Every structure is written in structure tokens, then in C-alpha cells.
Amino acid sequence: MKIIPGMSAQTLAARIAVELDCKVSSCEFKRFPDGELYTRVLDDIKDEALTIVQSIRTDSDLVCLLQLIDAVEEASETNLDIVIPYLGYARQDKKFEPGEAISARAIARSICAVGVIDTIYVINVHNRDVLRYFNADTDTKELNAAPLIGDYIAKREIPSVVVIGPDGGATELAKAVAAPRGFDYDVLEKMRISSEEVKIKLPKKLSLSVEGKNVVIVDDIISTGGTISEAASMLRAQGANDIYVACVHGVFVQNAISRMQNAGVKEIIATDTIESEFSKISVAKMVADELKFRSSK
Numbered sequence: 001m002k003i004i005p006g007m008s009a010q011t012l013a014a015r016i017a018v019e020l021d022c023k024v025s026s027c028e029f030k031r032f033p034d035g036e037l038y039t040r041v042l043d044d045i046k047d048e049a050l051t052i053v054q055s056i057r058t059d060s061d062l063v064c065l066l067q068l069i070d071a072v073e074e075a076s077e078t079n080l081d082i083v084i085p086y087l088g089y090a091r092q093d094k095k096f097e098p099g100e101a102i103s104a105r106a107i108a109r110s111i112c113a114v115g116v117i118d119t120i121y122v123i124n125v126h127n128r129d130v131l132r133y134f135n136a137d138t139d140t141k142e143l144n145a146a147p148l149i150g151d152y153i154a155k156r157e158i159p160s161v162v163v164i165g166p167d168g169g170a171t172e173l174a175k176a177v178a179a180p181r182g183f184d185y186d187v188l189e190k191m192r193i194s195s196e197e198v199k200i201k202l203p204k205k206l207s208l209s210v211e212g213k214n215v216v217i218v219d220d221i222i223s224t225g226g227t228i229s230e231a232a233s234m235l236r237a238q239g240a241n242d243i244y245v246a247c248v249h250g251v252f253v254q255n256a257i258s259r260m261q262n263a264g265v266k267e268i269i270a271t272d273t274i275e276s277e278f279s280k281i282s283v284a285k286m287v288a289d290e291l292k293f294r295s296s297k
């Protein structure tokens with residue numbers, strides 16, 4: 001098997017290859033003077049089972065993925081899998097207003113239109129229903145990084161720790177992080193005002209008190225940091241002690257980091273589905289184990 005590293009997932013692709021004890025193909029990425037992306041797979045990949053690893057955080061990342069599928073499509077007569085650690089656009093999963101594009105569907109269709117893909121792996125996709133937008137002949141599998149976050153929190157041995165999700169959508173994640181480790185957990189209520197502004201309130205029945213507790217707020221994605229900042233301020237007002245945040249996908253746009261720190265967040269923890277200085281948890285072994293498991297079947 002050979003790993004084809006996309007532009008946005010170079011480090012993670014290399015880590016997955018180490019776990020699998022397989023090679024990473026050399027690729028060339030450059031921009032033409034007009035800004036168009038040029039992508040070339042430099043290795044001989046004939047007769048190799050291939051796995052492309054590429055997160056879609058930006059429009060360019062999508063173009064890069066489409067180009068990589070196209071570049072290897074003819075060479076790979078054995079097996080082509082794609083790992084999309086962060087599947088962006090998954091939050092636009094339906095028409096909220098008439099005339100809107102269902103972006104998740106457009107992206108899924110375009111990926112499947114370029115080549116024949118055996119399996120597409122994603123990690124904690126915002127809404128797993130969007131996986132149905134991929135071609136029916138392509139297998140899809142969602143991997144769950146929650147246990148890795150739970151393990152990381154447990155290893156840190158933070159005293160009196162409770163896990164809080166900032167909204168109802170984070171219930172499953174909060175439970176999967178907290179329950180196996182015996183941490184208490186609950187979720188807050190969120191109302192979105194705009195793409196940058198949210199209002200968070202305490203639910204009528206918060207099952208646990210955060211007073212004097214160290215809190216880990218968990219969310220699948222942190223983008224502007226608006227959700228986390230509001231949640232952190234609310235939890236501090238409730239007497240929480242240290243506030244940590246842990247997310248699967250650290251998108252961190254605009255002033256997300258300072259915004260969260262100004263709201264009293266002590267530490268930011270993310271996985272390496274999007275590489276940043278906050279990527280303290282690697283999903284590489286989880287992905288490699290799944291690829292090994294599939295190839296052994």
C-alpha cells in the first residue's frame with residue numbers, strides 16, 4: 001500500500017504511513033501565475049493499492065483532492081481509498097433557505113465523479129447523514145476520535161474534571177468522551193445568531209454543578225471560537241475553575257484563539273485532522289488500524 005499525501009494533510013499522512021510501515025509517495029504542488037493549482041504524483045504507483053489523505057478545509061483543498069484522484073485514477077487498478085480527516089462544508093447539509101446549494105452534496109458528488117473510489121473514510125463528520133451523498137458504489141466509514149480525546153483528558157489527570165458540550169449537537173461527542181472514563185458530562189443550549197455569533201444558555205436541567213470543577217468543553221469543530229467563548233464565559237459565571245477546550249477539528253479562523261483565551265480558556269486541545277500548534281492528539285493510529293483491518297478482510 002502507498003499513501004498519497006494531499007497538500008493539507010502532509011504530516012498526518014506521514015504519521016499514518018509510519019503506523020502502517022508503508023511508503024508515502026512524493027507529490028508536487030505548485031501554483032501557476034494565475035493562482036491555479038498544479039498537482040503531480042511523482043512516484044510510480046502502478047499496481048499499488050493507494051490511499052489518498054487530504055482534509056477539505058478550504059476550496060483549494062477540494063481542488064487538490066480532485067486533482068489527486070484524477071492523477072492516480074488510471075494507475076490504480078487495485079484499490080483506491082480516500083481518507084478525508086476533516087470533511088469541510090458538512091455543516092451546509094441541507095437547504096436552510098430556498099435556492100441554497102446543499103454544499104455537502106455538491107462536494108460529495110464531485111469527489112465521486114472524478115474516479116472509482118473503494119472506500120471513503122471521514123472522521124467525526126458534522127452530520128453523518130451527508131455520507132449518503134457519496135456514490136452508492138463507494139463505501140463510506142466514519143471514524144470516531146472521541147475515545148482519543150477521552151484518553152488524552154484521562155492521561156492529563158486533571159482533578160475534579162467534568163465534560164461539557166456547548167450545544168445539543170455535541171451530546172453524542174460529550175458522552176463518548178466522558179462516559180468510558182467515568183467523567184460526568186452534560187450539554188448547554190445554543191442559539192446561533194449569525195455565522196460568527198451565538199448565544200449560549202444553561203439548560204433548565206443541567207444535571208451537574210460546575211462550581212469549583214475543572215471543565216473540558218468538547219465540540220466537533222471550532223471555527224470562529226464564538227461557540228466556545230460564549231460557553232466558557234457562561235461556565236465561568238457558574239463558578240467553574242479551569243476551562244479547557246478539546247475539539248476534533250481545529251479550524252480556528254479569524255481571531256478564534258485569542259477570543260477563546262480572552263473568555264478564560266486555559267488550554268486548547270485539538271486532533272491533527274487539521275494540523276496546528278494545538279494538535280496534541282493524533283488520529284494516525286486510529287486511521288491506520290482501520291485501513292489495516294479493511295485490507296485484511
Ligand code: R5P
Nearest residue numbers: 169221222223224225226227
Ligand atoms: C456547530 O454546530 C458545530 O458543532 C460547532 O459548534 C461550530 O461549528 C463552532 O463554530 P464556531 O467556532 O464558529 O462557533
